[in-house]
Amino acid sequence: AADMLISTLKASGLTRGRVTDLGCGSGILARKLLDQGYAVEGIDQSVAMLALAKSRAPEAVFRRETLFECEIPPSIAVCAIGECFNYRFDRNNDEAALDRVLHRVYQSLEGGGIFLFDIATPDRIVKAPSKNFFQTQNWTTLVENRHSETPLMMTRKISSFIRAGGYYERVDETHHLRLIDPDTLAHRINTLGFEFEMFECYGPTPLPAGCVGFCAYKHNSSEPG
Ligand SMILES: C[S@@+](CC[C@H](N)C(=O)[O-])C[C@H]1O[C@@H](n2cnc3c(N)ncnc32)[C@H](O)[C@@H]1O
Structure with a gap:
């Protein structure tokens, strides 16, 4: 951009x-x-x-x-x-x-x-995969997309697992998007x-x-x- x-x-x-x-x-x-x-x-x-x-x-x-x-x-x-x-x-x-x-x-x-x-x-609902994941060496992110009809919204649940020494820290976020x-x-x-x-x-x-x-x-x- x-x-x-x-x-x-x-x-x-x-x-x-x-x-x-x-x-x-x-x-x-x-x-x-x-x-x-x-x-x-x-x-x-x-x-x-x-x-x-x-x-x-x-x-x-x-x-x-x-x-x-x-x-x-x-x-x-x-x-x-x-x-x-x-x-x-x-x-x-x-x-x-x-x-x-x-x-x-x-x-x-x-x-x-x-x-x-x-x-x-609104095409985001049809075109975005309902579940997806992204990975780098120290970071794994799982994404789940859901939607509701009125009003037309998409809810994106994101769980990230971040390597911290010998452990992984888990961070959860939920994003609501008005389409x-x-x-x-x-x-x-x-x-x-x-x-x-x-x-x-x-x-x-x-x-x-x-x-x-x-x-x-x-x-x-x-x-x-
Ligand atoms: C997907 S990120 C994009 C960030 C940046 N524009 C880029 O392209 O890398 C969306 C950003 O919008 C911000 N944002 C969303 N709704 C907002 C609002 N109502 N007021 C201010 N910032 C907002 C979020 O905090 C986030 O940083």
């Missing part, structure tokens, strides 16, 4: 300015943007993620807030990478809250600015005044099955038409 954002910014002549990263996680995108000369403001609700982000990208500004309520500073780009609009860490995440944040993103962007994000759609209809969302961002393209890969990296990306542009008011 970072490479796609940076090349899109450069292709649009946006070589300096602030990028706001909603759901910034561990600051990987922030680090890459800083290295290219951009300023970065990152928002995340997770203390642990923000601690990683601050050590990886100390020149950036990070705030612990919910992206559904936070103030978005004037930006040349706003991004929300990795299903950030889907998670229900914030129990107020619903259609209306999403509408409000989309509106604030639009207001915060300068003319010609870019809004890059991805969402998990978002891509056509309804496309209509909303169009109504706000964005032009956009939808995509299924960040460059060579495919999005997870059932996710869709949006690269949206705020019309540049200095351009005719």
Whole structure:
């Protein structure tokens, strides 16, 4: 996602300015943007993620807030990478809250600015395997996906086994995701005044099955038409 954002910014002549990263996680995108000369403001609700982000990208500004309520500073780009609009860490995440944040993103962007994000759609239920696992030398993660119909939600139960000396520590997490209809969302961002393209890969990296990306542009008011 970072490479796609940076090349899109450069292709649009946006070589300096602030990028706001909603759901910034561990600051990987922030680090890459800083290295290219951009300023970065990152928002995340997770203390642990923000601690990683601050050590990886100390020149950036990070705030612990919910992206559904936070103030978005004037930006040349706003991004929300990795299903950030889907998670229900914030129990107020619903259609209306999403509408409000989309509106604030639009207001915060300068003319010609870019809004890059991805969402998990209802297809995620069909396409994501109900059980999956990932393994590295010191880390094994088991994932179980379940869903409920009204509202359309996916529940992801994650158990990680982390090698600590001769033992494994087990960490359990449960994530609830509100699945978002891509056509309804496309209509909303169009109504706000964005032009956009939808995509299924960040460059060579495919999005997870059932996710869709949006690269949206705020019309540049200095351009005719
Ligand atoms: C899958 S991670 C992606 C992190 C990062 N954007 C990346 O691409 O590596 C999703 C992140 O969104 C954050 N998040 C989810 N809901 C949020 C909310 N309502 N407000 C702020 N952060 C949120 C989580 O804490 C997590 O760090």
